[in-house]
Amino acid sequence: MAGSTGQPSEYAERVLDLVARIPPGRVLTYGDIAEVLESGGPRGAGTVLARYGGGVSWWRVVRADGRPASGHERAALERLVEEGVALRPDGVRVDLARARWAPP
């Protein structure tokens, strides 16, 4: 389609594409996404996932402290544990040292 009515902007598509590439059992932080895309910043990634994250594995994207997205922490933890993601002793934070994915 020639001119996309563009629900997701070009920037949003890049964020969604990267999140869709995160393998099961692995996670990425909002800051990592911003680093790979080299733009938008952590807030930009969060804004995109908040609007269009429903089509991708949004639970694999966590905050820099290892805690899932605000307002969806419980739903994300359920999925993460189910995929075998390593959690911290507190049980509410992801062990980024072991579960962080290395993007190509």
Added chain:
DNA sequence: CTCTTGACGCCGG
């Protein structure tokens, strides 16, 4: 065009 909101990150105390 400006103003506000929000799935964030970092620094200081």
Added chain:
DNA sequence: TCCGGCGCCAAGA
């Protein structure tokens, strides 16, 4: 370690 505040950026009204 935990709590609060400031900064940054995209999307919506």
